[in-house]
Amino acid sequence: MEQRRLGRTDIHVSAICLGTMTFGEQNSEAEGHAQMDHAFEQGINFFDAAELYPIPPKKETQGRTERIVGTWFKKTGKRDKVVMATKVVGRTDMDWFRENGVHGRLTREQIEFAVDRSLRNLQTDCIDLYQIHWPDRKVSGFGSNPTRWVDVEPAEDETSIDATLDVMTDLVKAGKIRHLGLSNESSWGTMRFVAAAERHGLTRVVSIQNAYSLVNRTFETGLAEIARREDVGLLGYSALAQGYLTGKYRNGALPHGARKTLFDRLQRYEHPRTLQAVDAYCDLAADAGLDPAQMAIAFAKSRSFMTSVIIGATKMEQLESDIAAGSLTLSADVLEKIDALHQEFGNPAP
Secondary structure, three states: OOEEEOOOOOOEEEOEEEEOOOEOOOEOHHHHHHHHHHHHHOOOOEEEOOOOOOOOOOOOOOOHHHHHHHHHHHHHOOHHHOEEEEEEOOOEOOOOOOHHHOOEOOOHHHHHHHHHHHHHHHOOOOEEEEEEOOOOOOOOOOOOOOOOOOOOOOOOOOOOHHHHHHHHHHHHHOOOEEEEEEEOOOHHHHHHHHHHHHHHOOOOEEEEEOEOEOOEOOHHHHHHHHHHHHOOEEEEEOOOHHHHHHOOOHHHOOOOOOHHHHHOOOHHHOOHHHHHHHHHHHHHHHHOOOOHHHHHHHHHHOOOOEEEEEEOOOOHHHHHHHHHHHHOOOOHHHHHHHHHHHHHHOOOOO
Protein backbone atom coordinates (compact mmCIF):
# COMPACT_ATOMS: atom_id res chain seq x y z
CA MET A 1 0.00 0.00 0.00
CA GLU A 2 1.41 3.37 -1.03
CA GLN A 3 2.30 5.69 1.86
CA ARG A 4 1.98 9.48 1.67
CA ARG A 5 3.24 12.21 3.97
CA LEU A 6 0.66 13.83 6.23
CA GLY A 7 1.10 17.57 5.76
CA ARG A 8 4.53 18.74 6.91
CA THR A 9 4.75 16.12 9.65
CA ASP A 10 7.01 13.09 9.91
CA ILE A 11 3.95 10.82 9.70
CA HIS A 12 3.23 8.77 6.58
CA VAL A 13 -0.25 7.34 6.05
CA SER A 14 -1.64 4.81 3.61
CA ALA A 15 -3.20 6.30 0.46
CA ILE A 16 -6.39 4.47 1.46
CA CYS A 17 -7.84 5.22 4.90
CA LEU A 18 -10.36 3.01 6.69
CA GLY A 19 -13.48 4.97 7.58
CA THR A 20 -15.38 3.55 10.55
CA MET A 21 -18.69 5.43 10.68
CA THR A 22 -20.74 2.23 10.18
CA PHE A 23 -19.28 0.61 13.30
CA GLY A 24 -21.96 0.47 15.96
CA GLU A 25 -24.96 0.87 13.64
CA GLN A 26 -24.72 -1.05 10.36
CA ASN A 27 -21.77 -3.08 11.62
CA SER A 28 -21.42 -4.90 14.93
CA GLU A 29 -18.30 -4.79 17.07
CA ALA A 30 -17.18 -8.17 15.68
CA GLU A 31 -17.66 -6.96 12.11
CA GLY A 32 -15.80 -3.74 12.85
CA HIS A 33 -12.90 -5.71 14.31
CA ALA A 34 -12.85 -7.96 11.24
CA GLN A 35 -12.70 -4.91 8.97
CA MET A 36 -9.82 -3.41 10.92
CA ASP A 37 -8.00 -6.76 10.88
CA HIS A 38 -8.32 -7.04 7.11
CA ALA A 39 -7.46 -3.42 6.40
CA PHE A 40 -4.34 -3.61 8.56
CA GLU A 41 -3.27 -6.85 6.86
CA GLN A 42 -3.58 -5.10 3.48
CA GLY A 43 -1.23 -2.31 4.52
CA ILE A 44 -3.72 0.32 5.71
CA ASN A 45 -2.26 2.11 8.72
CA PHE A 46 -4.76 4.99 8.86
CA PHE A 47 -8.16 4.80 10.59
CA ASP A 48 -10.70 7.64 10.78
CA ALA A 49 -13.49 8.06 13.34
CA ALA A 50 -15.44 10.86 15.04
CA GLU A 51 -17.15 11.50 18.35
CA LEU A 52 -20.38 11.85 16.34
CA TYR A 53 -20.24 8.33 14.85
CA PRO A 54 -21.91 6.01 14.04
CA ILE A 55 -24.07 7.45 11.29
CA PRO A 56 -26.88 8.46 11.41
CA PRO A 57 -26.12 10.48 14.55
CA LYS A 58 -28.27 9.55 17.54
CA LYS A 59 -28.00 10.07 21.27
CA GLU A 60 -28.37 6.34 21.87
CA THR A 61 -25.41 5.36 19.68
CA GLN A 62 -23.04 8.34 20.00
CA GLY A 63 -19.50 7.22 20.75
CA ARG A 64 -19.99 3.57 19.83
CA THR A 65 -17.65 3.79 16.85
CA GLU A 66 -14.73 5.08 18.88
CA ARG A 67 -15.38 2.47 21.56
CA ILE A 68 -15.30 -0.33 18.98
CA VAL A 69 -11.97 0.94 17.65
CA GLY A 70 -10.74 1.15 21.24
CA THR A 71 -11.57 -2.47 22.02
CA TRP A 72 -9.73 -3.49 18.83
CA PHE A 73 -6.64 -1.60 20.00
CA LYS A 74 -6.85 -3.31 23.39
CA LYS A 75 -7.36 -6.75 21.85
CA THR A 76 -4.64 -6.54 19.20
CA GLY A 77 -2.04 -4.30 20.82
CA LYS A 78 -1.59 -2.50 17.49
CA ARG A 79 -2.26 1.05 18.63
CA ASP A 80 1.33 2.11 17.95
CA LYS A 81 1.11 0.78 14.38
CA VAL A 82 -1.98 2.79 13.39
CA VAL A 83 -2.35 6.51 12.69
CA MET A 84 -5.62 7.28 14.47
CA ALA A 85 -7.80 10.20 13.44
CA THR A 86 -11.01 11.33 15.08
CA LYS A 87 -13.11 14.52 15.19
CA VAL A 88 -14.83 16.98 17.48
CA VAL A 89 -18.23 18.32 16.42
CA GLY A 90 -18.57 21.94 15.36
CA ARG A 91 -21.55 24.23 15.92
CA THR A 92 -24.68 22.12 16.29
CA ASP A 93 -28.08 22.21 17.94
CA MET A 94 -27.79 18.49 18.65
CA ASP A 95 -27.77 18.46 22.43
CA TRP A 96 -26.35 15.06 23.36
CA PHE A 97 -22.62 15.58 22.80
CA ARG A 98 -22.08 17.53 25.99
CA GLU A 99 -23.34 17.34 29.54
CA ASN A 100 -26.61 18.95 30.59
CA GLY A 101 -27.99 19.24 27.05
CA VAL A 102 -25.60 22.00 25.99
CA HIS A 103 -25.46 22.61 22.24
CA GLY A 104 -22.16 21.80 20.55
CA ARG A 105 -19.67 24.66 20.18
CA LEU A 106 -15.91 24.84 19.68
CA THR A 107 -15.19 26.45 23.01
CA ARG A 108 -12.18 25.52 25.14
CA GLU A 109 -14.35 23.75 27.70
CA GLN A 110 -16.20 21.69 25.09
CA ILE A 111 -13.08 20.73 23.12
CA GLU A 112 -11.28 19.61 26.27
CA PHE A 113 -14.32 17.56 27.31
CA ALA A 114 -14.55 15.98 23.85
CA VAL A 115 -10.90 15.06 23.51
CA ASP A 116 -10.76 13.48 26.96
CA ARG A 117 -13.81 11.35 26.18
CA SER A 118 -12.40 10.30 22.80
CA LEU A 119 -9.15 9.28 24.48
CA ARG A 120 -11.10 7.07 26.89
CA ASN A 121 -13.25 5.62 24.12
CA LEU A 122 -10.24 4.83 21.94
CA GLN A 123 -8.28 3.45 24.91
CA THR A 124 -5.25 5.53 24.02
CA ASP A 125 -3.30 8.38 25.59
CA CYS A 126 -2.84 10.38 22.38
CA ILE A 127 -4.81 11.02 19.17
CA ASP A 128 -2.60 11.30 16.10
CA LEU A 129 -4.91 13.57 14.08
CA TYR A 130 -7.65 15.53 15.81
CA GLN A 131 -10.03 17.12 13.33
CA ILE A 132 -12.66 19.85 13.59
CA HIS A 133 -15.63 18.03 12.04
CA TRP A 134 -17.19 21.27 10.75
CA PRO A 135 -16.77 24.95 11.64
CA ASP A 136 -18.03 26.76 14.71
CA ARG A 137 -19.14 29.67 12.55
CA LYS A 138 -22.36 29.59 10.54
CA VAL A 139 -21.63 28.79 6.90
CA SER A 140 -23.44 28.97 3.58
CA GLY A 141 -23.94 25.21 3.45
CA PHE A 142 -22.63 22.04 5.06
CA GLY A 143 -19.25 21.22 3.60
CA SER A 144 -18.39 24.94 3.52
CA ASN A 145 -17.61 24.75 -0.19
CA PRO A 146 -20.91 25.52 -1.97
CA THR A 147 -21.54 26.03 -5.66
CA ARG A 148 -24.11 28.72 -4.81
CA TRP A 149 -23.61 31.29 -2.06
CA VAL A 150 -26.30 31.79 0.58
CA ASP A 151 -25.94 34.73 2.96
CA VAL A 152 -25.73 33.84 6.65
CA GLU A 153 -25.56 36.10 9.68
CA PRO A 154 -22.61 35.42 12.02
CA ALA A 155 -23.58 33.92 15.36
CA GLU A 156 -23.23 36.20 18.36
CA ASP A 157 -21.35 33.51 20.29
CA GLU A 158 -19.01 32.51 17.45
CA THR A 159 -15.66 31.13 18.62
CA SER A 160 -12.80 32.68 16.69
CA ILE A 161 -10.34 30.58 14.73
CA ASP A 162 -7.51 32.03 16.83
CA ALA A 163 -9.24 30.91 20.03
CA THR A 164 -9.77 27.41 18.66
CA LEU A 165 -6.11 27.19 17.67
CA ASP A 166 -5.08 28.26 21.18
CA VAL A 167 -6.93 25.26 22.62
CA MET A 168 -5.57 22.83 20.05
CA THR A 169 -2.01 24.08 20.63
CA ASP A 170 -2.40 23.47 24.35
CA LEU A 171 -3.66 19.95 23.63
CA VAL A 172 -0.57 19.28 21.52
CA LYS A 173 1.67 20.59 24.31
CA ALA A 174 -0.18 18.37 26.79
CA GLY A 175 0.46 15.33 24.58
CA LYS A 176 -3.23 14.59 24.09
CA ILE A 177 -3.14 15.14 20.31
CA ARG A 178 -0.25 15.15 17.86
CA HIS A 179 -1.66 17.15 14.96
CA LEU A 180 -4.71 19.18 13.95
CA GLY A 181 -6.89 18.71 10.89
CA LEU A 182 -9.93 20.42 9.43
CA SER A 183 -13.07 18.96 7.90
CA ASN A 184 -15.92 20.39 5.82
CA GLU A 185 -13.98 23.62 5.64
CA SER A 186 -13.77 26.38 3.04
CA SER A 187 -10.83 28.03 1.31
CA TRP A 188 -11.24 31.12 3.50
CA GLY A 189 -11.43 29.11 6.70
CA THR A 190 -8.43 26.96 5.82
CA MET A 191 -6.23 29.94 5.03
CA ARG A 192 -7.33 31.70 8.23
CA PHE A 193 -6.18 28.64 10.20
CA VAL A 194 -2.86 28.57 8.34
CA ALA A 195 -2.26 32.31 8.71
CA ALA A 196 -3.17 32.40 12.41
CA ALA A 197 -0.83 29.49 13.15
CA GLU A 198 2.05 31.16 11.36
CA ARG A 199 1.35 34.58 12.87
CA HIS A 200 1.10 33.42 16.48
CA GLY A 201 3.30 30.30 16.48
CA LEU A 202 0.35 27.96 17.03
CA THR A 203 -0.17 24.39 15.86
CA ARG A 204 -0.54 24.22 12.08
CA VAL A 205 -3.28 22.28 10.32
CA VAL A 206 -1.92 19.30 8.38
CA SER A 207 -5.00 18.07 6.51
CA ILE A 208 -8.55 18.82 5.45
CA GLN A 209 -11.27 16.16 5.24
CA ASN A 210 -13.83 17.23 2.63
CA ALA A 211 -16.14 15.45 0.23
CA TYR A 212 -14.56 14.60 -3.12
CA SER A 213 -15.95 12.41 -5.88
CA LEU A 214 -16.65 12.26 -9.59
CA VAL A 215 -19.91 14.14 -8.96
CA ASN A 216 -18.40 16.62 -6.50
CA ARG A 217 -15.04 18.09 -7.50
CA THR A 218 -15.67 21.47 -5.85
CA PHE A 219 -12.46 21.00 -3.85
CA GLU A 220 -10.56 21.79 -7.03
CA THR A 221 -12.00 25.31 -7.29
CA GLY A 222 -9.97 26.89 -4.51
CA LEU A 223 -8.87 24.33 -1.98
CA ALA A 224 -6.67 22.24 -4.28
CA GLU A 225 -4.14 25.05 -4.65
CA ILE A 226 -4.08 25.52 -0.88
CA ALA A 227 -3.57 21.78 -0.39
CA ARG A 228 -0.58 21.82 -2.75
CA ARG A 229 1.08 25.08 -1.72
CA GLU A 230 0.37 24.93 2.02
CA ASP A 231 0.73 21.15 2.48
CA VAL A 232 -2.79 20.77 3.84
CA GLY A 233 -3.59 17.57 1.97
CA LEU A 234 -7.08 16.29 1.29
CA LEU A 235 -8.52 13.32 3.12
CA GLY A 236 -11.32 12.71 0.66
CA TYR A 237 -14.59 11.29 1.92
CA SER A 238 -17.61 10.06 -0.08
CA ALA A 239 -15.47 9.09 -3.08
CA LEU A 240 -18.33 6.74 -4.00
CA ALA A 241 -20.97 9.45 -3.50
CA GLN A 242 -22.33 7.45 -0.56
CA GLY A 243 -22.73 4.40 -2.75
CA TYR A 244 -24.28 5.96 -5.84
CA LEU A 245 -21.10 5.62 -7.91
CA THR A 246 -21.08 1.87 -7.32
CA GLY A 247 -24.20 1.71 -9.49
CA LYS A 248 -26.20 -0.11 -6.83
CA TYR A 249 -28.97 2.52 -6.75
CA ARG A 250 -29.38 2.77 -10.52
CA ASN A 251 -32.91 2.67 -11.90
CA GLY A 252 -34.36 3.21 -8.45
CA ALA A 253 -32.91 0.05 -6.91
CA LEU A 254 -32.92 -0.20 -3.10
CA PRO A 255 -30.59 -3.05 -2.10
CA HIS A 256 -31.26 -4.77 1.21
CA GLY A 257 -29.14 -3.31 4.01
CA ALA A 258 -27.87 -0.34 1.97
CA ARG A 259 -27.67 3.06 3.66
CA LYS A 260 -30.37 4.66 1.54
CA THR A 261 -32.66 1.69 2.08
CA LEU A 262 -32.18 1.87 5.84
CA PHE A 263 -32.04 5.59 6.50
CA ASP A 264 -33.12 7.49 3.35
CA ARG A 265 -30.58 10.28 3.97
CA LEU A 266 -28.94 10.63 0.54
CA GLN A 267 -31.07 13.37 -1.01
CA ARG A 268 -28.07 15.35 -2.30
CA TYR A 269 -27.57 12.57 -4.87
CA GLU A 270 -31.16 12.30 -6.01
CA HIS A 271 -31.46 15.26 -8.37
CA PRO A 272 -32.13 14.19 -11.96
CA ARG A 273 -28.86 15.70 -13.21
CA THR A 274 -26.90 13.82 -10.55
CA LEU A 275 -28.50 10.53 -11.50
CA GLN A 276 -27.68 11.19 -15.16
CA ALA A 277 -24.06 11.85 -14.22
CA VAL A 278 -23.90 8.67 -12.13
CA ASP A 279 -25.24 6.67 -15.07
CA ALA A 280 -22.64 8.23 -17.38
CA TYR A 281 -19.72 7.43 -15.07
CA CYS A 282 -20.94 3.87 -14.49
CA ASP A 283 -21.29 3.40 -18.27
CA LEU A 284 -17.76 4.73 -18.77
CA ALA A 285 -16.43 2.22 -16.25
CA ALA A 286 -18.26 -0.62 -18.01
CA ASP A 287 -16.89 0.44 -21.40
CA ALA A 288 -13.37 0.48 -19.95
CA GLY A 289 -13.80 -2.93 -18.31
CA LEU A 290 -13.58 -1.43 -14.83
CA ASP A 291 -15.60 -1.81 -11.67
CA PRO A 292 -17.33 1.58 -11.23
CA ALA A 293 -16.51 1.80 -7.53
CA GLN A 294 -12.85 1.01 -8.13
CA MET A 295 -12.70 3.58 -10.94
CA ALA A 296 -14.13 6.25 -8.65
CA ILE A 297 -11.69 5.49 -5.84
CA ALA A 298 -8.71 5.24 -8.20
CA PHE A 299 -9.62 8.60 -9.71
CA ALA A 300 -9.72 10.27 -6.29
CA LYS A 301 -6.42 8.64 -5.30
CA SER A 302 -4.76 9.90 -8.51
CA ARG A 303 -5.21 13.58 -7.60
CA SER A 304 -1.99 15.39 -6.68
CA PHE A 305 -3.68 17.12 -3.72
CA MET A 306 -5.01 13.86 -2.22
CA THR A 307 -3.26 12.52 0.87
CA SER A 308 -5.64 9.62 1.50
CA VAL A 309 -9.01 8.43 0.22
CA ILE A 310 -11.35 7.39 3.02
CA ILE A 311 -13.32 4.25 2.29
CA GLY A 312 -16.12 2.62 4.25
CA ALA A 313 -18.01 -0.62 3.82
CA THR A 314 -20.61 -2.73 5.54
CA LYS A 315 -19.67 -6.04 3.89
CA MET A 316 -16.23 -7.61 3.68
CA GLU A 317 -16.46 -8.10 -0.08
CA GLN A 318 -17.09 -4.36 -0.47
CA LEU A 319 -14.07 -3.58 1.68
CA GLU A 320 -11.86 -5.97 -0.28
CA SER A 321 -12.88 -4.41 -3.58
CA ASP A 322 -12.40 -0.85 -2.31
CA ILE A 323 -8.94 -1.60 -0.95
CA ALA A 324 -7.97 -3.25 -4.24
CA ALA A 325 -8.73 0.06 -5.96
CA GLY A 326 -5.67 1.44 -4.19
CA SER A 327 -3.43 -0.44 -6.61
CA LEU A 328 -5.41 0.54 -9.73
CA THR A 329 -3.95 3.15 -12.09
CA LEU A 330 -6.36 4.67 -14.58
CA SER A 331 -5.23 5.09 -18.17
CA ALA A 332 -4.81 8.50 -19.76
CA ASP A 333 -7.77 7.69 -22.00
CA VAL A 334 -10.08 6.99 -19.06
CA LEU A 335 -8.93 10.13 -17.27
CA GLU A 336 -9.60 12.17 -20.39
CA LYS A 337 -13.10 10.72 -20.66
CA ILE A 338 -13.75 11.44 -16.99
CA ASP A 339 -12.80 15.07 -17.52
CA ALA A 340 -15.08 15.23 -20.57
CA LEU A 341 -18.00 14.01 -18.45
CA HIS A 342 -17.12 16.53 -15.77
CA GLN A 343 -17.20 19.26 -18.38
CA GLU A 344 -20.69 18.10 -19.30
CA PHE A 345 -22.14 17.50 -15.82
CA GLY A 346 -20.03 19.69 -13.55
CA ASN A 347 -20.58 19.18 -9.82
CA PRO A 348 -24.21 18.08 -9.52
CA ALA A 349 -23.87 16.84 -5.91
CA PRO A 350 -21.79 19.36 -3.94
